[in-house]
Amino acid sequence: MDAVCSNLGTLVGMYICLSRPAGLLTPNVTVPDATALATATAWPPIQPPVEIQLPMAPGTLTGCQKYVNYRKVTIKDSFYQPEALLFTGDANHCIFVAMDNNILLEDFLSWNPSLSETSCILAAGYSYCAEHLR
Numbered sequence: 001m002d003a004v005c006s007n008l009g010t011l012v013g014m015y016i017c018l019s020r021p022a023g024l025l026t027p028n029v030t031v032p033d034a035t036a037l038a039t040a041t042a043w044p045p046i047q048p049p050v051e052i053q054l055p056m057a058p059g060t061l062t063g064c065q066k067y068v069n070y071r072k073v074t075i076k077d078s079f080y081q082p083e084a085l086l087f088t089g090d091a092n093h094c095i096f097v098a099m100d101n102n103i104l105l106e107d108f109l110s111w112n113p114s115l116s117e118t119s120c121i122l123a124a125g126y127s128y129c130a131e132h133l134r
Contacts, residue, residue, distance in 0.1 A: 057126040059113040066131035068097055070124040094120035101130040 053067050071091045090096055094115055098105045109115055111129035115122075122128060 054125055054127045057112055057114045057123065057128055060127070061111045061129045061132055064111065064129035064132045066101070066129075067127040068101065068122070068130040069127050070122040072124070092122040094122070097122065097128070097130065103130065107132070 052069070054069055056062070056067075094108055094117075095105055098108045101108075105117075108128075108130065109117065109120070111132050115128070
């Protein structure tokens with residue numbers, strides 16, 4: 001294996017043992033006492049990203065508590081492909097969207113009449129109702 005691992009493709013199926021040339025490291029770490037840990041400042045809670053509401057798909061209910069958008073799913077693989085779309089259709093298929101939002105497919109379809117069971121893929125550029133209180 002070379003220094004930047006550019007020849008990994010030639011090593012497929014081979015065993016590779018890795019070790020540090022100078023042997024194991026013995027880290028020099030100082031562990032703080034319990035008082036220091038008790039007075040440490042906690043990080044603020046992480047807020048999940050808020051989905052930006054795009055124009056609603058035709059016929060989608062207004063006033064929903066939650067909307068979802070088409071997802072562009074990409075993988076980055078600089079060795080084989082710079083960027084590849086991976087299962088974008090699956091990520092945007094209604095059954096996966098319904099499962100991801102803990103709702104029934106029937107409800108999702110009734111709130112978003114532009115979708116149907118036979119053609120149920122979210123379209124890019126639109127928001128769809130994913131939570132509606134009756």
